[in-house]
Amino acid sequence: MALADGFDVDRAFCPDFHHAVELVGRRWTGVILRALLHGATRFTQIRDAIPELTDKMLSARLRELEAEGIVTRRVTDDVPVRVDYALTEKGRDLSAAITSLSDWADRWATTGDR
Template sequence: MAHPYDQGEQFCPAYHHAVELIGRRWTGVILRQLLHGTSRFAEIRDAIPALTDRMLASRLRELESEGIVRRTVLDTIPVKVQYDLTDKGRDLERTITALSEWADRWDDSAPAAN
């Protein structure tokens, strides 16, 4: 039986783009946070220690331009902005969950069980 990744191609541009996008610093944790539902900028920032406003804004813009995150401006006083995942972004849930489970299973920083 052929290996599922053996498609006769040594390099897959689509896969490379996806890994580069999702693998950028802070992107995975931002996506993981947004899987919990719609959030405002400060809620995302406060949920992720050490994430700066500048980096969060940059990553959210990038994810929005890729069609993964939707930015909604609410017509309130003061104006509120909220972020949520598009269908394309929510389609990453299995991937993010699998990576989270893998990280939990192989986390060397956790204390060893006796």
């Protein structure tokens, strides 16, 4: 996506980007994705890593991410039943964008101007 100097109205808006940025940026979704990218696989691992995240909200966001094809939910018929979450290829492919935004946050937050 070359960023023009003049105003490039045709390429300024992209509905797919619009959907993606508001999906990833939805309340809690970004930090849940980041936890998964950091290797979390269990519900309690994700919930306990993220302050103030409730079970109800985490369940809702994981269902949305499943519906988007970003996360899979695998149930193992054990006693007790075991549930593991994993990023799909589509989910893992978000790593570059999440890392890039994380690095931006590190650069600008550390200067204390927020």
